Amino acid sequence: MGVTIHDVAKRAGVSPATVSRVLNDRPGIRAETRERVLKAARELGYIPDFSARSLATKRTHTLGFLVHARHSLSSHSFYGQVLAAAEKEARQHGYHLLFSTVHDEAPLMLEEQRVEGLILAGCDIPRALILHLKHSGVPFVLVDNHLPGVNSIVIDNEGGAYEAVSHLIRLGHREIGFLCEWMEDLSFAERFAGYKRALQDHGLPYRPELVAEGEPRTPGSGYIAAQRLLQKARPSAVFVANDLTAVEAMRAFREAGLDIPKDIAVVGFDDGDLAPVAYPPLTTVRVFRDALGIQAVRRLLYIIEHPSTPPLQIRVFTKLIIRESCGTPLHAQRPPKPADAGA
Amino acid sequence: MGVTIHDVAKRAGVSPATVSRVLNDRPGIRAETRERVLKAARELGYIPDFSARSLATKRTHTLGFLVHARHSLSSHSFYGQVLAAAEKEARQHGYHLLFSTVHDEAPLMLEEQRVEGLILAGCDIPRALILHLKHSGVPFVLVDNHLPGVNSIVIDNEGGAYEAVSHLIRLGHREIGFLCEWMEDLSFAERFAGYKRALQDHGLPYRPELVAEGEPRTPGSGYIAAQRLLQKARPSAVFVANDLTAVEAMRAFREAGLDIPKDIAVVGFDDGDLAPVAYPPLTTVRVFRDALGIQAVRRLLYIIEHPSTPPLQIRVFTKLIIRESCGTPLHAQRPPKPADAGA
């Protein structure tokens, strides 16, 4: 422990500077010398000291990965996978990932010069922080979030929702509800937009009584949203803005005596761990978490190398995964205009 | 950007060394000087450079957090929460967390001297790696895993399982099955041991035909395990070694025409996101993920400060969370010795 560039130099019979050159692939080294240095380094098990190199080069080969503290709790499985994918991609480029939950102030890791750039995951990163970062010129990219003029990797929320709702329409549904935890969330708002556009494109009216929210960030929010919906209307299908909310809503539907998908079809969004094991298995929109993580790292590294590159928004498309909760075409099983079904 | 200790020194009218002393709370500084330096530092917005400090002190104030790559996939929500809790705890002690998936070789972050110690989460960390680390004297602690003579934070798998099975027995069950993905997993093996001890302590025989495994690390492993069980026996209750497997098993039971919990009671283990939204809501053993993360960090920091402290195993107890999948006492609803129920 502690073999330095000097040790290698001595063993190879050259100067430390030469060793440094060889190890950094600098030009102007005789092939023979090069081999000798490499051999010595290998034999000694030399590994460059990270701090020393950082100090000399001003580069840490480290990226910060930040998520909002709230997400550590519930839907962390989502960002956990993004994180894991990002780490893998970063490692392949010789980078490491410093993980942190985000707070209101500028991240310390940045000011201490620990990281060369930041990945900010989730749409509840404080706006002020993002603007501060943008202003200060630090390389960073948003994931599952966006802002004009800022680099971001986004989910095709609108398109995914559109596809999901279109599928329900194709199955014969005409009264399709929309459920979410709360509309303030950027992702949910975009999914809501996709829902409305799908209705419109298929000539169906948008009816506010088919839309319900739960309580922001409350466990069982989907359960509440579903109950609220049932008090106003009795759609034959609902599109729910995320899987967890969908599963909670299904519970409320069952308790109201409705069978899924016979009495009410359900489609979610995310396709996380939950969806395949839900009862019934949830038809949902798959979000490619790995792609989010990989693209975020690639984009960030590119920005670091090319600081003046104009900001980009990269959209990761989704895929509708059909399971059982959305049922089959309605034609055979019920009349075109159902009045009132269960309870 | 780039205000150094020299700038602060000049502004305060002292030497850089004095600034360093003040900033590091070294004794032997006149109060007045101290104030002057602090003021200058504040006014200049001075923040110490991480690399320079690390190089001089050989301390990075960084901990590595490693999980096996496999866990990034499925049960990551589990380690994600451990990670988030660990990060929070670390931050409160002025430490950062470097996240990585683990591979066979010694982690690069260690050899580059990036981290002062390691947290290894999960019981599928290569044995050879652990032994290598132990041999090389690096401070590290295992989470949800253990080995003789090695610092670890463990879940009370045996006790949690014992409590779960005892509860089923108290409810009147006499034929209780055990299901898991595979026995090779250390955690599952311990939960199995708890299952057997509970049977024994309550005077019930251990019957191998009531035990079934699925396929290692296969999606739907619990489904398979449940099917295998049903071909051999028809217990009135099952204890399943983790929630995901339990939920999959419940699906198989339902498809076999069994009602949960009426025909078969189910208890899981983990109490992750899945349990409360499962159908029916899953009775399970809660694992306190936050505690695992917090204790891991505290223990690791202690080891770093006191290298010769003898290794410890810290056991985090569990808590049985009763929901609906385990049902109510049997007395009222069925005869003491049921022969064969559904099918």
Added chain:
DNA sequence: CTGTTAGCGCATTCAA
């Protein structure tokens, strides 16, 4: 109590 000197390990001038 405080300033001066000397590295930490590496990369990068400038000479040779």
Added chain:
DNA sequence: TTGAATGCGCTAACAG
């Protein structure tokens, strides 16, 4: 093509 000297920003040993 290579070596010697210098500095990155900070801490620590030694004076004073």
